[in-house]
Amino acid sequence: MRKMLLKKISLKSEKQRLLIAALKSNEASTVYAFGPKGVGKTFLNVLFGLDSVIRGVYDVFFIVTPRPDGKWYVDFLCRIANKYDCGDVVKKAIKDGKIRVLSRAINFTEEVPDAILFIDDVHLFPLPEVMDIFWVYNGRIKLAMAADFTFESNANSIGWILRRVLHNESSTVIVDFGFDDIVDPVIKQNLRVTMEMVMRSRVLSEDEQKVQNIAYCYAPDTDIITVLSLKKIKESLEIEKVPDALIVVKEGFLGRLIGKEGRRIGLIEKEAGMSLRAIEFTLNFGRIIRALHPYPWIEKHINKIDVVGGLVTVRIDYKDYQRFAGKDLKYLRFLNEAFRALLGLGLKVEYKRAEKTKRKRKRQK
Structure with a gap:
């Protein structure tokens, strides 16, 4: 038996291990890998398909791609195969029809019971073809x-749409890759x-345009990415101690907006008639939460933040959950609405209850 291709690589994240386990599982008829570029979704699916055909686990490996020219994908397969010393085997499998690349989902009309079908970049296909x-x-x-x-x-x-449809389907495994799972440094950048x-x-x-115009009057040398008005969300939830608007500037330009001893931002607030907070944008979402939450110190109690499944996912200890979410979940709802307005991403909180320790009773003599 040939050595497994999968044994020649080192999986770089827990999500990658989950994806390979799902592809191997006989219980999962459908496996859906969803996440940002650069996490290894295509590479691992292709490697698994090649490995399965080479070892005879499946008779045929079909790849459906939205690219109009399948030749690019064939070259891609050959590059992977050559890297792991099985180029000749893969080329023969392609020639024998055991590995087939189709340019559109509508072209897949095969009747092969023992096959694996991989649809790459499924988000780029017309919905009727996928259906x-x-x-x-x-x-x-x-x-x-x-x-x-x-x-x-x-x-x-x-x-x-596919993610929502497949969620909770008994024979489907969804592997949600997060931003933290990106292994390609260029993609991360x-x-x-x-x-x-x-x-x-x-x-x-x-209101947002008004704040931006006033800000540029007092700080013409800053670089504003956007302004987010929070007044309507704030009033609808009846929350105090949160800003009326958030100014997001490019990294390295916050000092120019704030000014010496806060003079510039003070003048901007006075003329706009609004309470303002400002942040430099980085991939540290904790900074956004600190700027928006009624209690900025709550950021110190966050264990981890990632974007998974289209949601900014905050992990926190259970003892800190109530302070984070607020009464009637008002703070959580406020943050959720703000993130959706700013980035199109919702927000959810995951917490872990502390394990109760049993106290040993002292034996009475």
Whole structure:
């Protein structure tokens, strides 16, 4: 038996291990990998498919790609195979029809009972094409899909629709990769730029535009990414001790906005007639929470923050949950609405109850 391709690589995250385990499982007929670019979704699915065909676990490995020219994908497969010393075997499998690349989902009309089908970049396909494959093949063959996380969490985004549909399906495993799972350093670096684009593309309300204009009057040398008005959210939830608006500036420009001893931001607040907070944008979402939460010190009690499944996921100890969420979950709801308005991302909190320790009773003599 040939040495498994999968044994030639080192999995770099727990989510990668979960994905491979799901692909190996006979209980999971459908495996859906969802997350940002650079986490290994395509690479691991392809490597598993190649490995399965080489070892005879599946008769055929189908790859469906939105790319109009399948040649690019064939070259991609060969590069992976050559890297792990099985180039000739993979080329023969392609020639024998055991590995097939199709340029569109609609072209997949095969009747192969013992096959694995991988739909790459499924979020780029028209929904009817994906529906046709599900209608005919889901549950009949091993079906794997990969979709990139996008900031468009609307009803028309195929990746998000599939995630919602497949959630809680008994024979489906969804592996949600987070921003922390990105293993490609270039993608990690570009993520911040992408998120900045999202914020800069926001259409400012009248209040937001007013704050931005006043800010540039007093701090013309700063670089404002966006302004987020919080007045309506604040009033609807009847929350105090939170700002009326948040100013987000590019990293390295906060000092120019604040001014010496806070003079500039003070003048901006006075003319705008609003309480303001300002932050430099980085991938540290704790800074946003600190700026928005009624109690900024709550950031110190956060164990971890990541973006998973389209939600800013905050992990916190149970003892700190009530202070974070607030009475009637008002603080949590406020943060959720603010993040959605700012980045199109919701917010959820995960907490862990402390394990109770049994006290040993002293024996009475």
